[in-house]
Amino acid sequence: MALVLSVNVPSVKKPLPAETLTSGCSIGAVQDGGMGALVTLTTDFGRDSIYVAQLKAVLLSINRRLTIVDVTHEIPPQDVVSGAWVLRHTVPYFPEGSFHLAVIDPGVGTERRCLAVDWEGRYIVAPDNGLLTFLYQLSAPRRAVWIENRAYFRAEVSSTFHGRDLMGPALAWLTHGIPLEELGPSAQKWVELSDDWRPRVGDREIQGRIVFVDRFGNLITNIGKDCWPQQVRPVIKAGDYQLAELSRTYGEHPPGSLIALFGSQGYLEIAVVNGSAAEQTKLTVGTPVLVTW
Amino acid sequence: MALVLSVNVPSVKKPLPAETLTSGCSIGAVQDGGMGALVTLTTDFGRDSIYVAQLKAVLLSINRRLTIVDVTHEIPPQDVVSGAWVLRHTVPYFPEGSFHLAVIDPGVGTERRCLAVDWEGRYIVAPDNGLLTFLYQLSAPRRAVWIENRAYFRAEVSSTFHGRDLMGPALAWLTHGIPLEELGPSAQKWVELSDDWRPRVGDREIQGRIVFVDRFGNLITNIGKDCWPQQVRPVIKAGDYQLAELSRTYGEHPPGSLIALFGSQGYLEIAVVNGSAAEQTKLTVGTPVLVTW
Amino acid sequence: MALVLSVNVPSVKKPLPAETLTSGCSIGAVQDGGMGALVTLTTDFGRDSIYVAQLKAVLLSINRRLTIVDVTHEIPPQDVVSGAWVLRHTVPYFPEGSFHLAVIDPGVGTERRCLAVDWEGRYIVAPDNGLLTFLYQLSAPRRAVWIENRAYFRAEVSSTFHGRDLMGPALAWLTHGIPLEELGPSAQKWVELSDDWRPRVGDREIQGRIVFVDRFGNLITNIGKDCWPQQVRPVIKAGDYQLAELSRTYGEHPPGSLIALFGSQGYLEIAVVNGSAAEQTKLTVGTPVLVTW
Structure with missing residues (x-):
């Protein structure tokens, strides 16, 4: 750190x-x-x-x-x-x-x-x-x-x-x-x-990080809803994983799917439906998360 | 549900x-x-x-x-x-x-x-x-x-x-x-x-359900001691499992045995001696439990 | 017991x-x-x-x-x-x-x-x-x-x-x-x-026991710092394991090493760096621990 x-x-x-x-x-x-x-x-x-x-x-x-x-x-x-x-x-x-x-x-x-x-x-x-x-x-x-x-x-x-x-x-x-x-x-x-732990919002991208892993293995980032771009479809990259879609709820996808969504506290998180994203991806606190559009 | x-x-x-x-x-x-x-x-x-x-x-x-x-x-x-x-x-x-x-x-x-x-x-x-x-x-x-x-x-x-x-x-x-x-x-x-969650007591049977799984994996039913038949030996069925005997304590059987007994709150439960009945049987909350005699 | x-x-x-x-x-x-x-x-x-x-x-x-x-x-x-x-x-x-x-x-x-x-x-x-x-x-x-x-x-x-x-x-x-x-x-x-649970301090040895396993699997003994010999290098035996060295901190050894050290409460404990000594050794509460010099 x-x-x-x-x-x-x-x-x-x-x-x-x-x-x-x-x-x-x-x-x-x-x-x-x-x-x-x-x-x-x-x-x-x-x-x-x-x-x-x-x-x-x-x-x-x-x-x-x-x-x-x-x-x-x-x-x-x-x-x-x-x-x-x-x-x-x-x-x-x-x-x-x-x-x-x-x-x-x-x-x-x-x-x-x-x-x-x-x-x-x-x-x-x-x-x-x-x-x-x-x-x-x-x-x-x-x-x-x-x-x-x-x-x-x-x-x-x-x-x-x-x-x-x-x-x-x-x-x-x-x-x-x-x-x-x-x-x-x-x-x-x-x-x-360090300021590496503060999200950086640019014209065409946001650079953030995973800052917490909850007890379900959801990977919570420091990227808040307030800096999310409107009327575009950003791509989310974390480690070797890439997600082209933001989900609204867990229910939209079959069990085992890796998804990105905004959690109840208003921050972008990476989750596995009925599973643990931490276990499946091996990503952890500190991993950079890049959002581009 | x-x-x-x-x-x-x-x-x-x-x-x-x-x-x-x-x-x-x-x-x-x-x-x-x-x-x-x-x-x-x-x-x-x-x-x-x-x-x-x-x-x-x-x-x-x-x-x-x-x-x-x-x-x-x-x-x-x-x-x-x-x-x-x-x-x-x-x-x-x-x-x-x-x-x-x-x-x-x-x-x-x-x-x-x-x-x-x-x-x-x-x-x-x-x-x-x-x-x-x-x-x-x-x-x-x-x-x-x-x-x-x-x-x-x-x-x-x-x-x-x-x-x-x-x-x-x-x-x-x-x-x-x-x-x-x-x-x-x-x-x-x-x-x-629904009334499916209320035990039904008949002349020769009781229809109940598993209503809770405790931290040891014991499967607790909604069948209370007060409706248990006297002077007969009921058979207990849950999923594919059948138990012909009611145990008094865990100590009566070797480790790994699937047993039925009344727990400390006065309800019929299905347990594995020194093990987890939930893991061994894969039964869960909602499974019907039938007692006949 | x-x-x-x-x-x-x-x-x-x-x-x-x-x-x-x-x-x-x-x-x-x-x-x-x-x-x-x-x-x-x-x-x-x-x-x-x-x-x-x-x-x-x-x-x-x-x-x-x-x-x-x-x-x-x-x-x-x-x-x-x-x-x-x-x-x-x-x-x-x-x-x-x-x-x-x-x-x-x-x-x-x-x-x-x-x-x-x-x-x-x-x-x-x-x-x-x-x-x-x-x-x-x-x-x-x-x-x-x-x-x-x-x-x-x-x-x-x-x-x-x-x-x-x-x-x-x-x-x-x-x-x-x-x-x-x-x-x-x-x-x-x-x-x-029984007095078996009280450490016995002799001229050339201490006989103790494992008395607690903490949530990390560290094996904590009843052998306190106050009875530890000065200016000698005791050998520690527990079950089939023998340790010839007392470590100061976890950081001195590679992950997976079995070590002995005094914990924060002042008692000798057996630990695995980044692991569980309880799982690795299968030793448990009651195991005798012998320190000789």
Whole structure:
């Protein structure tokens, strides 16, 4: 995975689509907060693992008044891109004032640092490895700090489990209302995934990538409906595969067919009817996808 | 799956067994409600999927004071019968005043409507596709309404995810105490699974079906202990398989044996000792099971 | 599995390592308890099963003010040793005053009894089959009682599901603050796993066992770093396999290599780089592991 250091706090790339940031209804939602803070967890620890239980024990030891939502603990081990994609499609749905811990951390034990950020009023804690890139493509963080104040760490910090010993405790203390700046100094530069992970839209083509493989083996790309050409019939290429048609639903083709369609989140995906495109094609996260017309 | 429209609100079919509706102890249970509402989720979204996280984000944005219990998100995709079976064996155990969201929704995007019902004091929201049939075999709903009041929908309703955009919000608003009738007009007719899914007990036979396959591959039928004949030795037929004996426990037979026994919930099931009956027999939900004597 | 009855309340075997019992930070943790009791669940019921939902329904019917943490419901069916290992590596991380229900219960329906214990200020309910052995190797229980007072059982107790009908309700009533002794008479003797499950450290060898297989197929032993010899190069034998080297990380060897290393919890484990040691070696829980030098 190609990583580049961003040179400064990036400015907002494009206006944030309002609908992705509101979960409310026509009638105003009630935010009484009587349940304490809302915390989500996105990790590669493995569901049912003792690591998840140890993390929750630490969080709840610091603040018993938490509502914890397990987004997933099944991010493929150390797969920062898949983690970034899941955060992009979950964090914006949670209300302002919610807290989000993301631990996919291949650099644990090295010099990589940890971040706490205010993103659209949501507080996120994560290792500094690009996990927040796809969120930042929606809008830049309002504030970001390096987590350095050891007063908010676990008394003993292991070399392999900073989710439990450092990032988890920092997040739990944030839920008590301590200011972000209490955790450490302001962060001005951080790691982001390279621009190869951003789709490039040209006059006659779109260059994208596979960014996630779902549990059915569907290959989800970063090519959104909003940049899809009108009134032409593009050809879609991924690896050795070429698709000349965009399907509307799975039902249009016989089982086993390789098809391309827009999924429920509005992104182009490559699928096999009643099967697994990941298994059939062996394509995976990172494969370039080229759309031409 | 054969669906029929029921012609009217069905009357109660048989007295509701009291024990299935109480989770209490000899000492009266405390219902202080200080934690806000109790909500269960039964879906085919897939555990660890972003869809579950988005749904919870919407629920908790409307009411932060929820205790959410994930019953399962692993109902086989669009399998209404399996969903109905899980609801039948979970909803009655929860206390009166609890809330239950069931989203197995093959008809999303069509004209199918969504229901909110009061069933034995529990509030259930589900698409109108027969999901509540097995609960209704215990007792009829007290009240049922069509969910039509868009004031309680998400501001933007997608064509593919009514769990998040319509049924979830409606349920979350119910937890705030709005009356059922606020959601829409009274429902008088609704879809139920056909009577083929109800066991038929004759003088010399019982006609039932496989209604659920558990994670071990056990084939669970809708034939209950209460209709089992006494003092005879029935023969059990399912597909090409015939079993002349009812086993008491798995331990009575060598590994690999196909056996029939009553499971812990009191229903006849077909199992393979230390193996998967679903894999070995290829039988699945819907297969008729005939018991004769 | 060899079980022996312990003859009396065992005395503390060795000083309890302080760090395993504290999840706090340098700054004192806040324990406001405003969320009601903290309850963990460790079972072999199967995630997504109706049994887990029924158990939670019963717990929440007795006390709505619970924060429930699912440690795992994927202990291999009836595998008491794996359950004991998970409890050993999770319960100590939770704060004093927390509650822990452990149901791996091969003896249900027999004469085996159920225990409620105060272990280091945590309350644990479990069948009397050795599940708490590895916790007791850290420190002895402060108090233990037999669960016998039927007033705290479910009104109807099945013969197969004492987690839901007996142990769950007893635990839920404990969260209301009833004294342990209210549940039944003091327990003086109970079942523990035999001393074969305790590592034996000699002058030139350590005799241990595989005590857990994680989801990657890593074979985790009960041989801790603290008893590992210094300045020698021990040989590790397990089944027909022999390893002459201790690795530091997975990255040192090519994919497919069988290696031995200390895992993140500080115990010797046998692993296959990018593979499953359980599948490759067919070794499993209980296999003796001999370290000589």
